[in-house]
Amino acid sequence: MxxxxxxxxxxxxxxxxxxxxxxxxxxxxxxxxxxxxxxxxxxxxxxxxxxxxxxxxxxxxxxxxxxxxxxxxxxKEMQMNEKQVEEAQHLLQPIREQLQLETVKQTVQLPxxxxxxxxxxxxxxxxxxxxxxxxxxxxxxxxxxxxxxxxxxxxxxxxxxxxxxxxxxxxxxxxxxxxxxxxxxxxxxxxxxxxxxxxxxxxxxxxxxxxxxxxxxxxxxxxxxxxxxxxxxxxxxxxxxxxxxxxxxxxKAHKEAIIKSTDQSTTMTRAFSGKYARGIQNAFIEQLKNKEEKFPAYPIQNALTTEIRQAAVKQNNGEYMSLWAGxxxxxxxxxxxxxxxxxxxxxxxxxxxxxxxxxxx
Structure with missing residues (x-):
């Protein structure tokens, strides 16, 4: 069968x-x-x-x-645009402050x-x-x-x-x-x-x-x-x-968000990583939805938001995690x-x- x-x-x-x-x-x-x-x-x-x-x-x-x-x-290897990286860091700064993170360093660690x-x-x-x-x-x-x-x-x-x-x-x-x-x-x-x-x-x-x-x-x-x-x-x-x-x-916050989700809960965003992805809508996506196109491509944007996502996990704050879901x-x-x-x-x-x-x- x-x-x-x-x-x-x-x-x-x-x-x-x-x-x-x-x-x-x-x-x-x-x-x-x-x-x-x-x-x-x-x-x-x-x-x-x-x-x-x-x-x-x-x-x-x-x-x-x-x-x-x-x-x-x-x-594939890509050229980093320092001006674009600086602008992205500026756009992410209010969220870093909300999570009580220090001002970001200029260096970007790629995978x-x-x-x-x-x-x-x-x-x-x-x-x-x-x-x-x-x-x-x-x-x-x-x-x-x-x-x-x-x-x-x-x-x-x-x-x-x-x-x-x-x-x-x-x-x-x-x-x-x-x-x-x-x-x-x-x-x-x-x-x-x-x-x-x-x-x-x-x-x-x-x-x-x-x-x-x-x-x-x-x-x-x-x-x-x-x-x-x-x-x-x-x-x-x-x-x-x-x-x-x-x-x-x-x-736990990710699992709970999925279990409580509805047919209208997910959306596409490139704010987390610089590449479009589907996840459950939260404060991070909402605050950056009109600024997405200003962010550099993957994996640069992903590196820029790593500390934010890690802080959100430590603080049990699902509003700033990448809650991927279909x-x-x-x-x-x-x-x-x-x-x-x-x-x-x-x-x-x-x-x-x-x-x-x-x-x-």
């Missing part, structure tokens, strides 16, 4: 991928719990150092012998290159590598393939899907605009690629039939899985659904990761049975 090329390629039982949510949210315990339950757990390693990634990968391997993925942000992170994944021979924000070089893709590592890319439009297909990825995640967290757009303006999951998936499927498509964005239960399959997808990627599980290290966040439940997989599979079967009895009455 759940056979798909996604299951076959990844050697998993159920076509459910836990999204690689970067930051401190995803723990080795969460990754292992999803993989042990028949899905594909993913370590969101975008902000981790090489040493942290190595440690986490080895911790995951202590907890599971099943396939798992590691997700990286692919960012480690993805190339160093990728070296660790190859050395540790991780089963699956997934990426977003841009694409690795062709020679890097080929090196991963020679190692036997399966590769998953993210597309927010058909043109990106075709680029990923040309690179030779094994699976493409079609990220609809309903999805929580950062947009994976790497071709054109992010605003032009806010395509909903229902519209995006069948177009990707038709344009790239030789590569299995995984649907992401707004999928929280078995109804979403059935809908994704009806659109031609061969699997689903779920992020927000796992944010509120017991194994998630999301802050549009279907009200469907989130508090339960173990294993129970999410069991429930979603049960709901999928029930939905299919209900559909068959309705259609063939």
């Amino acid at each position: 759940f056979y798909s090329r996604v299951c076959e390629k990844l050697q998993i039982t159920y076509p459910i991928i836990q999204a690689g949510m970067a930051g401190t949210v995803v723990t080795p315990e969460l990754v292992a719990a999803v993989s042990n339950s028949g899905g594909l757990g993913t370590l969101g390693a975008g902000y981790m150092s090489s040493d942290q990634i190595r440690f986490a990968v080895r911790a995951i391997r202590q907890l599971t012998d099943k396939p798992f993925a590691v997700n990286l942000f692919i960012t 480690e290159s993805y190339k160093e992170q990728l070296k660790v994944l190859i050395e540790e021979n991780v089963p699956v590598f997934s990426f977003t924000f841009d694409t690795p070089k062709q020679e890097e893709i080929e090196l991963l393939k020679r190692q036997g590592i399966k590769i998953i890319g993210t597309a927010t439009n058909v043109a990106e899907g075709k680029v990923l297909a040309h690179l030779g990825v094994d699976i493409i995640v079609g990220q609809g605009s309903e999805a929580g967290g950062h947009r994976g757009t790497f071709l054109g303006k992010e605003q032009d690629s806010m395509i909903g999951t229902t519209a995006l998936i069948p177009q990707l499927v038709d344009a790239i039939p030789h590569i299995p498509i995984v649907a992401a964005g707004g999928i929280m239960d078995g109804r979403g899985v059935v809908a994704a399959y009806a659109l031609g997808a061969e699997g689903v990627q779920m992020g927000t659904a796992f944010l509120t599980c017991y194994e998630s290290a999301a802050h 549009q279907a966040s009200p469907l989130a439940q508090i339960e173990e990761a294993q129970q999410i997989i069991i429930r979603v599979i049960k709901e999928t079967k029930e939905t299919l049975t209900k559909l068959q009895s309705t259609i063939y009455k």
Whole structure:
């Protein structure tokens, strides 16, 4: 019933991928719990150092012998505009004062290159590598393939899907605009690629039939899985659904915001990181919504707001945290990761049975 090329390629039982949510949210315990339950757990390693990634990968391997993925942000080197950085710091200063932070220093600490992170994944021979924000070089893709590592890319439009297909990825995640967290757009303006999951998936499927498509964005239960399959997808990627599980290290304020959210709670913002992302509206987003375009691109703006976000966490102040969540966040439940997989599979079967009895009455 759940056979798909996604299951076959990844050697998993159920076509459910836990999204690689970067930051401190995803723990080795969460990754292992999803993989042990028949899905594909993913370590969101975008902000981790090489040493942290190595440690986490080895911790995951202590907890599971099943396939798992590691997700990286692919960012190319960019020139820093000192004047733009100074203006951004000026715009952020009132928020720093509200959180009782000292006046910001002029230096900006950018994250480690993805190339160093990728070296660790190859050395540790991780089963699956997934990426977003841009694409690795062709020679890097080929090196991963020679190692036997399966590769998953993210597309927010058909043109990106075709680029990923040309690179030779094994699976493409079609990220609809309903999805929580950062947009994976790497071709054109992010605003032009806010395509909903229902519209995006069948177009990707038709344009790239030789590569299995995984649907992401707004999928929280078995109804979403059935809908994704009806659109031609061969699997689903779920992020927000796992944010509120017991194994998630999301802050208590983040989990509470998701549980209390409504269908109108989330919005798109680039104020936190310089890249559009979907999260629950709060004071930070509200105060900067008319100034977003003045901020530098990712990862510079992300570095400028790091201290603010860290202070908000320490002060238990959800109004200044990045509360990433998708549009279907009200469907989130508090339960173990294993129970999410069991429930979603049960709901999928029930939905299919209900559909068959309705259609063939």
